[in-house]
Amino acid sequence: MSTFPLKPDAERVRSNIESLAAFVDESKPGWTRRPFTGWYQQGRDWLREEMAACGLDVSIDAASNLIGRIAGSEPGLPPIMIGSHTDTVTGGGRYDGIIGVIAGIEIARRLRETGTVLRHPLEIVDFTAEEPSEFGISTIGSRGMVNNLSAEMMDRQDLTGLLLKDGIRMAGGRPELIAGEARNKGDVSLYLELHIEQGPVLEQTGNKLGVVTGIVGIHRYRVTVEGKPNHAGTTPMNMRFDALTGASQMVLELESICRETYAEQVVGTIGKLHVEPNGANVIPGRTVFELEVRSLDADILEGIMRRFQESVHRIAGERKLQAHVDCLSKSEAIRVADDVQQTIRAACRETAPSFDLPSGAGHDANQLARIAPVGMIFVPSRDGRSHCPEEWTEYEDVALGVEAVARALLLFDQK
Ligand code: GLV
Ligand code: MN
Ligand code: MN
Numbered sequence: 001m002s003t004f005p006l007k008p009d010a011e012r013v014r015s016n017i018e019s020l021a022a023f024v025d026e027s028k029p030g031w032t033r034r035p036f037t038g039w040y041q042q043g044r045d046w047l048r049e050e051m052a053a054c055g056l057d058v059s060i061d062a063a064s065n066l067i068g069r070i071a072g073s074e075p076g077l078p079p080i081m082i083g084s085h086t087d088t089v090t091g092g093g094r095y096d097g098i099i100g101v102i103a104g105i106e107i108a109r110r111l112r113e114t115g116t117v118l119r120h121p122l123e124i125v126d127f128t129a130e131e132p133s134e135f136g137i138s139t140i141g142s143r144g145m146v147n148n149l150s151a152e153m154m155d156r157q158d159l160t161g162l163l164l165k166d167g168i169r170m171a172g173g174r175p176e177l178i179a180g181e182a183r184n185k186g187d188v189s190l191y192l193e194l195h196i197e198q199g200p201v202l203e204q205t206g207n208k209l210g211v212v213t214g215i216v217g218i219h220r221y222r223v224t225v226e227g228k229p230n231h232a233g234t235t236p237m238n239m240r241f242d243a244l245t246g247a248s249q250m251v252l253e254l255e256s257i258c259r260e261t262y263a264e265q266v267v268g269t270i271g272k273l274h275v276e277p278n279g280a281n282v283i284p285g286r287t288v289f290e291l292e293v294r295s296l297d298a299d300i301l302e303g304i305m306r307r308f309q310e311s312v313h314r315i316a317g318e319r320k321l322q323a324h325v326d327c328l329s330k331s332e333a334i335r336v337a338d339d340v341q342q343t344i345r346a347a348c349r350e351t352a353p354s355f356d357l358p359s360g361a362g363h364d365a366n367q368l369a370r371i372a373p374v375g376m377i378f379v380p381s382r383d384g385r386s387h388c389p390e391e392w393t394e395y396e397d398v399a400l401g402v403e404a405v406a407r408a409l410l411l412f413d414q415k
């Protein structure tokens with residue numbers, strides 16, 4: 001493995017990740033930094049200063065993404081973009097999203113320290129709210145950047161009544177300018193993202209780097225089941241319209257459809273459930289749950305949801321409940337172009353042993369793929385754990401990932 005002039009400073013990368021981990025909601029488990037909160041804003045203020053200190057020209061775009069830019073030497077070339085996110089799921093870890101943003105900042109520092117000037121402008125982006133938000137939408141910032149936030153989405157409310165468009169404004173964006181400022185095909189030469197794998201494959205195969213071949217599409221839905229609240233002691237078992245037992249049957253049905261029909265190619269999860277009135281001695285009158293299904297194949301997703309919706313209505317009918325299913329969001333699966341994979345593979349080969357694999361997690365790259373070629377590099381997750389406090393990646397492995405991204409950047413810059 002040759003020495004590489006932009007080799008990252010692993011200690012600085014570690015220290016940046018730990019600094020950001022200080023801006024968390026300590027009333028929640030793990031490292032929780034939900035979008036549109038004070039903790040998120042503090043983390044971004046810190047990032048903004050870090051970006052400015054390494055010579056990036058910092059701005060916030062209409063969709064509230066934080067962007068640091070370095071000019072290139074050749075006028076007129078569209079930028080290469082490196083990015084990810086710094087929001088977390090509730091009870092999340094310190095690496096998901098974060099390492100992709102810190103990687104960009106470390107690469108910008110190394111470019112400056114070595115006096116390296118790229119042909120293309122370089123943009124480092126902290127995309128707003130990549131994880132599922134209280135608005136039922138994920139990848140909000142990257143959707144906005146490519147003009148994929150509908151008017152209906154902009155008017156959605158969270159539990160406090162805040163409209164998404166006002167959340168974007170609070171985060172420094174200008175929602176009314178999103179469509180006009182959006183990037184179109186040709187405006188970005190390439191989007192690169194470093195991320196933790198969030199699964200067990202790299203660890204189990206003994207590889208340090210993953211060349212991402214494709215990313216799943218995610219379809220999310222909300223199912224509302226209405227029954228009749230009533231006294232839990234006096235209502236006989238055959239005279240109940242229990243919204244929770246109906247919903248429970250639906251939950252198990254999704255699991256069995258995903259298991260039995262498409263074992264390897266689809267995953268389905270119901271991770272959010274709301275019961276009303278949620279009292280020990282009241283038959284649940286209303287249950288709302290959110291589900292998602294993921295696959296690399298759009299037809300499989302549509303097929304699963306057709307079957308599931310039929311089951312929802314059948315179960316509701318049998319139990320004399322009302323049920324309706326609303327689509328919250330769909331992101332398209334993507335395939336990383338062969339030439340992009342090849343260049344990333346070459347960059348990884350110079351850095352550490354690597355392995356090709358698809359991503360079962362969604363990323364901002366799914367959105368950027370609407371307008372630009374995208375590529376992703378993974379680093380190992382200990383025990384395959386993620387979206388939990390135990391999420392861990394060795395700092396030396398993060399540094400290898402940063403190096404691979406820097407090598408890929410130099411190769412793409414020459415194209
Ligand atoms: C994003 O983290 C996802 O849910 O894949
Ligand atoms: Mn995540
Ligand atoms: Mn992520």
Ligand code: MN
Nearest residue numbers: 130361362363
């Ligand atoms: Mn993700």
